[in-house]
Amino acid sequence: MKTFKFSYILTAIIFFSSCGIDQMATKYDTVNFTTTPPVLQAHGGKVSLNLDANFPAKYFAKKATVDFTPVLVYNEGETAFKTIIIQGEEATGGEATIFNATGGGFKYQDKITYTDKMLNARLEIRATAKQKDKEKVLGPVNIANGVIATSTRVKDNEDLANNNHGYEHETILEESATIYFLVNQSNIRTTEKSDADITELKKFSKKGYKTHSIEIISYASPEGAVNMNDNVSEKRKLGKVASEKIYNYLFC
Numbered sequence: 001m002k003t004f005k006f007s008y009i010l011t012a013i014i015f016f017s018s019c020g021i022d023q024m025a026t027k028y029d030t031v032n033f034t035t036t037p038p039v040l041q042a043h044g045g046k047v048s049l050n051l052d053a054n055f056p057a058k059y060f061a062k063k064a065t066v067d068f069t070p071v072l073v074y075n076e077g078e079t080a081f082k083t084i085i086i087q088g089e090e091a092t093g094g095e096a097t098i099f100n101a102t103g104g105g106f107k108y109q110d111k112i113t114y115t116d117k118m119l120n121a122r123l124e125i126r127a128t129a130k131q132k133d134k135e136k137v138l139g140p141v142n143i144a145n146g147v148i149a150t151s152t153r154v155k156d157n158e159d160l161a162n163n164n165h166g167y168e169h170e171t172i173l174e175e176s177a178t179i180y181f182l183v184n185q186s187n188i189r190t191t192e193k194s195d196a197d198i199t200e201l202k203k204f205s206k207k208g209y210k211t212h213s214i215e216i217i218s219y220a221s222p223e224g225a226v227n228m229n230d231n232v233s234e235k236r237k238l239g240k241v242a243s244e245k246i247y248n249y250l251f252c
Contacts, residue, residue, distance in 0.1 A: 020061030021129040021136040030056050033125055033143045042114040042149040049081055054105035060098040062090040064131040074121035081110040118147045172212060175204035184232055
């Protein structure tokens with residue numbers, strides 16, 4: 001009778017010790033994996049992986065360890081990131097510890113060399129749980145799809161060229177006309193008002209553009225005394241009557 005009781009207890013101990021990683025396999029879908037960014041990206045010829053893993057309470061067996069290996073799988077092959085070992089609170093040899101009562105998580109970073117074959121790829125997590133002499137495969141779990149490789153399209157052999165953008169904050173349009181005076185006179189003759197260049201100048205002034213400036217330049221022919229010519233020139237330029245007539249004719 002005593003022998004039977006001892007055998008029963010021994011069988012129970014073996015059963016409960018082996019169910020730890022079996023239970024982890026059964027509830028593996030409760031483990032959460034998140035990559036940042038959600039889609040892998042290639043920069044500087046490398047594909048970087050930033051991974052967060054979270055385990056719920058009562059999931060991780062106290063004496064178990066799990067080898068996690070992210071693998072990028074594509075049509076012509078696959079490339080593995082480095083393996084990380086996570087341990088339960090009573091196990092050894094791991095890089096991070098997960099407590100059974102509270103659960104927990106770990107952060108992971110690694111890089112692999114990018115090739116064009118990886119453009120249409122999927123990232124999966126392969127895991128193997130171990131406890132004493134027993135092993136159990138967990139997953140695999142697909143956690144991301146594709147690789148954004150926009151940066152690889154920028155080469156180092158471009159020829160830079162600068163060109164004028166053509167933008168003008170303010171465009172200056174101008175029109176001019178010439179008025180001829182009789183010798184030693186400063187009054188504007190009627191015939192001058194109907195000249196072709198004066199007519200075009202008047203049309204230009206009626207287009208509604210904002211007036212930037214009006215410039216009147218006058219001079220006298222070199223015949224005669226210098227003082228007299230200077231006086232005539234000033235009258236033609238600054239004479240109030242002449243200036244008002246020009247302005248009124250063009251803008252009124």
